[in-house]
Amino acid sequence: ELDELMEKNVRLRAIGDLNDLPEFAREELLNAMERTRHNTGLNLNLALSYGSRTEIVSAAKDIARRVRDGxxxxxxxxxxxxxxxxxxxxxxxxDLLIRTSGEQRISNFLLWQLAYSELYIxxxxxPAFKREELCEAIINYLHRERRFGMISEQVQK
Known part of the structure; x- marks a missing residue:
């Protein structure tokens, strides 16, 4: 698969606590991420052993440590x-989060990052989500007014 990522200029990234992965898997993943880091085509982002609350707590601890250390x-x-x-x-x-199976929640996924994302439910x-429905979601998204926390009148200015 790594050869295909290289051939198609795909950059592989992963978020989550990669230390939870078995060592051989973590090493292969880190190697693939390093090998593809200069690829400029599509980005393939994997969420592995990921929970947004854990991510936020980790960020808070990192910032607190940096303050403590001056x-x-x-x-x-x-x-x-x-x-x-x-x-x-x-x-x-x-920009867009597609939520399948009719669920109307984000399930501890990218809590900080989804603040101004558009949701399509x-x-x-x-497994049944096909290209046609992806196109429908994108068309729906393209007809939305992106406000990023503002009201329409503020966006128009």
């Missing part, structure tokens, strides 16, 4: 500092 001042902590302490620091926030279960 690397960072309390006054300097803002959204950007916090986002840069998350597992997803090098990955853009999602479908009753179709994941």
């Amino acid at each position: 690397e960072l001042y309390l006054e300097d902590i803002d959204d950007e500092v916090f986002a840069n302490a998350l597992y997803t620091r090098d990955i853009p926030d999602p 479908t009753r179709t279960c994941w």
